[in-house]
Amino acid sequence: MKNLITDHLDIWTAAQTPKANSGRGRGSNANGHSLHGIKKLRELILELAVRGKLVPQDPNDEPASELLKKIGQEKARLIKNGKIKKQNPLPKITEDEKPQKIPSGWNVTRLGEVLNVLNGRAYKNHEMLQEGTPLLRVGNLFTSDIWYYSDLALEPEKYIDNGDLIYAWSASFGPFIWQGGKVIYHYHIWKLDLFDESCLYKNFLYHYLAAVTEKIKASGSGIAMIHMTKARMEKLVIMVPPLAEQHRIVTKVDELMALCDRLEQEQSQSIETHQTLVKTLLAALTTAGDAKACAQTWQQIADHFEILFTTEQSIDHLKQTILQLAVMGKLVPQDPNDEPASVLLEKIDKEKARLIKAGKIKNQTPLPKITEDEKPFDLPEGWEWVRFNQLIEPNIPISYGVLVPGPDVENGVPFVRIGDLDLINPPKLPEKSIDKEIDRQYERTRLLGGEILMGVVGSIGKLGVAPDSWRGANIARAICRIAPTRLILKQYLIWLLQTDLMQSGFIGATRTLAQPTLNVGLIRAAATPLPPLAEQHRIVAKVDKLMALCDTLKERLHQAQTIQTQLSDAIVGQALA
Template sequence: MSARELITEHLDLWTGAVTHKSSAGRGRNGKIELTGIKKLRELILELAVRGKLVEQDPNDEPASVLLERIAEEKARLVKEGQIKRPKGVPEIEKGEEKFPLPKSWEWARFGTITFNRDSERIPLSVSERSRRQGEYVYYGASGVIDNIDDFLFDKPLLLIGEDGANLINRSTPISFIARGKYWVNNHAHVIDGVSEGFLGYLSLYINSISLEPYITGTAQPKMNQAKMNTIPVGLPPIQEQQRILEKVDELMALCDRLEQQVGDQLEAHEVLVDTLLDALTRSADAAEVAENWARISEHFDTLFTTEASIDKLKQTILQLAVMGRLVPQDPDDGPAESLLTRLASERQIWLDSHKDENPECATMLRKLKKLRTPKPPFDLPRGWAAAHLIQLSKILVDCHNKTAPYVDEGIPIIRTSNIRERSFRFDDLKYVSEETYQYWSRRCPPEPKDIIFTREAPMGEAAIIPEGAKWCLGQRTMLIRPMLEHINEEYLLLALTEPHLLERASEKAIGSTVKHLRVGDVERLAIPVPPLVEQNRIVDKVDELMALCDQLKARLGEVGETRTQLAEAVVEQAVS
């Protein structure tokens, strides 16, 4: 099978195998990595250096002759003093060959076939480099600039990164041909060779193999000259090298076109999803939402095919829920104003009865007395009302704003990193002692059904403490204890995490580097309040739809994993 056939016959794998990059916190960008096309690029390079990308030509001068010519040229350059005499490079031993070579190819150490010019580099410090910018073009990792009068190197040379994490993770090519007039610092190896095409093939080879066996250091990976010189290189005839480079350029251009095509399709898909979901949020009431939803549901399997689109659907569900457009209103539910009146009366009685022994109750009474009438965040349905968050709370307190002393075992402390997407994360818990817990929780010990809300890093995350749990309130968080007789804590959680509440709250956020909300701004958040029975209906509907979204995402993950495995299987088969 030719390389082009390998691409075209498995096109659905290369374009369909994707990896979803999740970012932490609300407003995740849902970025996608085109894993299949990335694998395809790796496959092209691997086929190239194994001699499987282009056909061999028996008329080509064998690589053994090329090796003799390189040895003669190196001896001449050493004699003329242009390069240093290379230190002994060991012969390639049996078993070191990475794969079988085609006839007319040869194995050779990197150091025996290249001319190293590292001694001509300029190891300048940052301050020295800034003073010499007018004289030299600097090469670090991003390329060079042409047409500079004063220079060290004035011919195409191969530059290979000497240190940095990219030696291992290979997020970008580790080597390339530098052209123009430039100087190089001591973070890149400078390699010359018998021709520019020869250097081009070496660059392709270095970028196709793992360099980990030749790297020292972990905190700061480094590949020194001695290690680099020992890399075994499968060397084709010089004429075949050129054919390989041309074929790789052709196929990489094809990959570029595939990426552009897939990118355009994803962008068009994103616009379509945004438009349809926007139509949902602009629906006048639950009945119109149902009509628009019916149109979307006809194409559900083709619309919500990425994690980003499913996440947007989840955000739309939350928005519709708190706008009163997810379930129909029922006039028999009674107005929310009456609910708020009863809530305020019962809260006043409870706070008055506890203010003498609990200073937080006295603080709540003082703050409630100063409140103005809340402005609704948007047009509310008939029977709904708006209230400040503190008005819906029995107690609302800020945390002890210091980092707690941790212990190996004890009571878990909820930090901002432990709350994501309305849930607690238990993968990185810290613990405090009973003594620390008592002091850190002196204002109000957290209880089940309390809501923990983050003011910073990130702001706007929230979760409900589950039954049977004992938690300590961590730094940059607030504890909200709803008036549960009148407010469904699950509904309040939805209202605190719907996408536009954070947008509105962000207008008041302070901080030049890390934005955060002040305690008073959180207390005065405007919450849309439906009657209690409607709150319960909203929570049930949201749970139903979120479960559907989770099922979609799980199936999507299974399909993506299968496609990725198939792409890897095709790669393994092609190079075997």
Template sequence: MTPEQLRTSILQYAMEGKLVKQDSNDEPASELVKRSQDKKIELIKNGELKKSKKLPVITDGEKPFNIPDNWAWSRLGDLFTILRGGSPRPIKSFLTNDENGINWIKIGDTDPNSKYITKTEEKIIPEGLKKSRAVHIGDFVLSNSMSFGRPYILKINGAVHDGWLIISDYDQVFNKDFLYYLLLSSFVKKQFSIAATGSTVKNLNRERVANTIGVIPPLEEQKRIVAKIEKLMPLVDEYAESYNRLQKIDNEFEDKLKQSVLQYAMEGKLVKQDPSDEPASELIKKIENEKAELIKEGKIKKNKKLPAITDDEKPFDIPDSWEWVRLGNIGDWGAGATPSRQHPEYYGGDVLWLKTGDLNDGVIQDTSEKITEAGVANSSVKVNQPGNILIAMYGATIGKLGIVGKTLVTNQACCGCTPFKGIYNLYLFYYLLSARNRLIELGSGGAQPNISKTKIENFIFPLPPLEEQKRIVTKIEKIMNSINTH
């Protein structure tokens, strides 16, 4: 169980009356509700509160769980006052640097790990209060849009804009801290979430909060529940620290295990060699013939001959049926480009234009930015077809990989490879994944790490027979799936 699941379970047990024992000497919740209703009638009678629309009776079907006999169900709108904030506009005209200004409470003033709001970055002049809503120490505020429904208790006086709902006059029924945990509980949050659906920007308005149902324990029991929750939560925090440490260790172990699998695969130790496989030496001849034909047809450029591989370059031994080759000999490599930013008509089209931040060590089906056909025609972007292998050459994403899922073009920080026949693209991908650290080391030494296209093409590659490449990939993916689902 994760720490968050444990916190949720504790609050749910609390709301079901299972966290502490009931005491028959406690004043039942029905008396609290009655006093709250009497006070509400008095406030309406004195003109201090507007009479609101009567809320519907709670049906048995709405009650998500059973509660103790001396507890009560009620709609929140029957238990306290709910108001919406207001915003003086334009707000800049009302801001002040005067220390005596009114605290202007914004979402940005909250700490997601705290139940209190204790300070504000900005203040407004007193005139701004006429178009806003005053709030006081002890009031609750609920965010009513975006990250809606998160409760905070005010430790300051101030004013709030219309992105907040204000809850006050709750002390007849609720202990302040119990109300906080009630509003934070999963069954209330679920109601908020359901109520806020249906619009582009989810919004939790006053009526939706008012119609939310909540539980009311006896006041003394509320205090005992709070004491129990606040005794347990620090223990959960301790558990969270241990849990997160174990998760980190587990993730590091998984990463090392995956890297070991890849290394075994590239050394020819993951699957058995099959003597009936055509050896890699024959495969190299076919690749050279294919490359010569592509050059003859003008489909690829003839590059400078790559140097022979020395024994000192070989980082490990490989089987006899394999061969060491350079990456430039097993595929056509090319870097991309960026269309001129002085031509806005080159951007915003339908052509996928990949920047290295889009690389995910997996299949690329979409990109964060797109260009037009004119952008392609008037630049030297590299067109990569599905199955091509991509690698980031410099910057924060250096060494990051991708497999092209849909035809795309790349910028200059990315190098793409179209493998020749006889090279299984997924085998090449897993090799680059296994050798990532060695590739990154090639780019070290300058102000910005940089693996150039030349360095990539000169990097050596252990080439197995084609059928063995396929068996290796099948075995790798079987093991990786097992590790990911352990």
């Protein structure tokens, strides 16, 4: 088995998949990915253990049939002495329930024949206190650090202590050997009390249950929250090896799991070091003092491109650096023949003055000029620092949408929520519609199509562009509409809004109510770098090209990870065949 691990180290460590949740436990790294190969390796170790393929059988071991007899005798004695209650007999194991191959010296039984499955206690809200005896809930075993307590005096079987074997059986599943001191356990946890620990090694049973947990979960019921019943758990058919082999199995499993731990640690450290290197080199690009220094730094990166950009996160860092260089004026060369941004601003101001004179818009107090302290970096010749609101169509101000949309209305006005926003592939129409009367109260945020939309509640800074099919739709309070002036290039503004410069500024300016909320006034006042119009076009063309290359890199990375994942699965399948 050790050879199976060491001979395929490259596959076990390379196979990664996106992480589904942020729960605790093994198998994840700083890259936000699950180490799929090592996870499959752990599963393989446990599967071989419970099939009798991890360690050799010894014909001199006392067979499991004798152990089961002794356990039965001890169970009868406990019933006779009133220590446990007599239960209804469990059904005999049918031939269909028996495994195809039972190793020499092993035997099969139902779980309820070797241990007592004890229910925890359900608690009402007023019984969950802030002090007293800790109350262990399923969440505390997996993801939650929030604890409740109880002052109730309960029968001894409602408590667990160090070394007790327990099993979570609702929503999240799995066995644990508890090491957290004396606690009360909740209803969604079972205490598994072995009838005779001299015949069945608790640590072996823990590994066995870990190996078959997916099978246990699959036999559960429920849709929103899967759960298992005590009766089904007691009927679970398990294979029991001789006691000496149980101990050999646990020793081998612990040894191999420790090896997996080391593999994970080494892989995580390697990934963290790689991320630090990528961040440091890319940061040097944005802080380079002049074009020569920037070119030298880029050459260092280009010389090692194939080893630097090998993870999704490193490619995302590269994308963000490209955007940052773009809005700093370092991505494309300046052309002294370009009409400067100051002239572009004069044109914008003239258009605004024309609309005021024509009575189309009201004259508003101008935003204060940008101070030197507000400028995060110096701009090239021909660029200008401006307030974001200076780049907006004067007669379509930045505004958020409907406060109280009411219920979904059939044949109503399409209603854009934050989940509908997508820069690449927005839905043809939003799922929700609102009453036409409510829409009439918010005519100011009715969409024409083509507007930039940005999240200002909850998912701060999430972006989308309204497709033409959304014309006539309205937007939620969680979204603000941004209509750039026709005198600048809209796509430049879309790329700008995706930079850390703008996103971190927006997120840093939020205030937390029920959800993080960004004031529209802060968006209007944001310091914004504006290049000449001709350079905006060059920037967008270059960014589009480089982003397409980054997307190609990501696609190749995904393909490579898929192949590595398939290889690890194939090795596991071959080992279990």
